[in-house]
Amino acid sequence: MQSSSRPSSRPVAIWVYIGVIMLLIQVILGGITRLTGSGLSITEWNVVTGAVPPLNTAQWEAEFAKYKATPQYQILNSDFTLSNFKFIFFWEWFHRFWARLVGVVFLVGFVWLAAKNKIRSWMVKPLVILFLLGALQGAIGWIMVASGLTGDAIYVKPTKLAMHFVFALGLIVYAFWFALQLSVPENARIKGSGAVLSLRRWTWVIIGLLFVQLLYGALMAGHKAATVAPTWPTINGSWIPESLFTQKPLLQDLAGNKITVHFIHRSLAYLLLVLVVVWSAKAVRLPGQTPAFRRYRWLPLLVILLQVVLGICSLLASPGIIPQQWVAFDWLAQFHQVTGLLFLLTMVWMLYLVWVPLGHSVTV
Numbered sequence: 001m002q003s004s005s006r007p008s009s010r011p012v013a014i015w016v017y018i019g020v021i022m023l024l025i026q027v028i029l030g031g032i033t034r035l036t037g038s039g040l041s042i043t044e045w046n047v048v049t050g051a052v053p054p055l056n057t058a059q060w061e062a063e064f065a066k067y068k069a070t071p072q073y074q075i076l077n078s079d080f081t082l083s084n085f086k087f088i089f090f091w092e093w094f095h096r097f098w099a100r101l102v103g104v105v106f107l108v109g110f111v112w113l114a115a116k117n118k119i120r121s122w123m124v125k126p127l128v129i130l131f132l133l134g135a136l137q138g139a140i141g142w143i144m145v146a147s148g149l150t151g152d153a154i155y156v157k158p159t160k161l162a163m164h165f166v167f168a169l170g171l172i173v174y175a176f177w178f179a180l181q182l183s184v185p186e187n188a189r190i191k192g193s194g195a196v197l198s199l200r201r202w203t204w205v206i207i208g209l210l211f212v213q214l215l216y217g218a219l220m221a222g223h224k225a226a227t228v229a230p231t232w233p234t235i236n237g238s239w240i241p242e243s244l245f246t247q248k249p250l251l252q253d254l255a256g257n258k259i260t261v262h263f264i265h266r267s268l269a270y271l272l273l274v275l276v277v278v279w280s281a282k283a284v285r286l287p288g289q290t291p292a293f294r295r296y297r298w299l300p301l302l303v304i305l306l307q308v309v310l311g312i313c314s315l316l317a318s319p320g321i322i323p324q325q326w327v328a329f330d331w332l333a334q335f336h337q338v339t340g341l342l343f344l345l346t347m348v349w350m351l352y353l354v355w356v357p358l359g360h361s362v363t364v
Helices: 010-035 057-067 073-076 081-113 121-146 158-183 193-223 251-258 258-284 291-296 297-320 329-353
Strands: none
Touching: 010 073, 010 081, 010 158, 010 329, 057 081, 057 329, 073 297, 081 121, 158 251, 158 329, 193 258, 193 329, 251 258, 258 297, 291 329, 297 329
């Protein structure tokens, strides 16, 4: 997405920012759905009729019967009562309902803004891409759920969960960047220079590593890998675990070995912290800073420090996990995920402020 100096539209910007907030809430709901083990409670994907939950005892019994046919019920939750089922059903239903609501807000907002002649021609392409990314994310969500409904699976496949999460991040980042294009004046951005280009490269590196880190965070969640090494700073007493990189082929180890996933997730956290410290030092010395950049340049360091602390606390609290109960670990894990999302948006915001548009003159 290339930065633009085209005229912005305040109503469109507000609408897109509302969409970004709703997408962030959707990811939070996805985290709650995972932590409560609710993701496989609805076994069908009914785009229209699925918007309404069961309304009477007969309908609840019918949905419960479908869930009883799943491996998760038969292997893990065979002692579930209808009351237990209603609890997990609610979170999965609400997660899907909120996704539908995001689509409604997008479509209704687009029609209303187009009728008011607020949609400029240059905005159409990004909006079409947003719509397609949203539809793709819904399809990936069902592929993820379907992976846990067959064979002996009691949870969705971690790789499918990670794919669903990463595509959600891409959708949020694209929407946020478009919102910045609509709302941030050009004079808030730093003019091109050699130092700006250097900081922009650092920002790109951090964002790239952060996407990998968040991918491994999703794999950690999918494998429930926090509990395999609930110690810090070492991993079960070792800095480099013996079972690291022991599975063949290597790709299987990178995505399926819980200790490897755990080790990479931790290591990337330390690496990102160091990179952000360096980034902050470079940002302080950057020439030609705008008031907006000067005001927010410390945000990445503050957010990642909080992210690291929450990660460590989540890890140490993981032995206290109790199935079907919301305990300290669940709170910490949820805040850890939210802070990771905020860190990503903070870095995207910094990238936008130091972005040098194509064709822009650069002073070395």
